[in-house]
Amino acid sequence: MAPATARTAPVVWINGFPGSGKLTVAMAVAALDKTAIVLDNHKLIDPVEARFSRTHPSYQHERRLFRQAILDRHVCNMATLSRLVIFTDFQSNNALGWVVASEYKAAAFKAGRPFVPIYITCDEATNLERVASPDRLGSGTNKLTNPQVLGDLRSRCELYQFDSCPGLTVDSTSLAPSAVAAKIVEFAWNRASSPADGADEAGEGVGRA
Structure with a gap:
């Protein structure tokens, strides 16, 4: 672990679920903290999907290798320790979700950084509308834009949440992105200034699968 x-x-x-406004909120956080680094999950997904389909036997392995390279470059790099790093993600409450989420927490611990999980929610009608927004349709990424697929995801999946790591849940249904961002910034820096607890001392065994 690096010294804090x-x-x-x-x-x-x-x-948060696809289309819940994660990237919009992350960019609003970056507007409040000009040195922040924003890493949308598709920056970690799309380069791998360009080489491996999701059904390829090596897909998850390659995803993990690329994810670890990004974590080393932006989280564990001594040159970036003073910069807030924001990741967006969609991990559901299953074994794979636990494994992937724990990698982010473990990297933060290795770097001596506070790890701050944020859970963005919104009501289903708003989510289905947002997922097919013009911005998403024209994003040039592999973002999910099919409301029917999203509806199926919401009916089958729950968001992964850490059991023993203090986090913040924000309903973005009727809040402006700037208001959500302000809540996140306040919570994150309050966590950073509070004494570390046991939940921050490991990247494993702290969530539910």
């Missing part, structure tokens, strides 16, 4: 300093910034991990 007064300038060590948190790692903010935003988990």
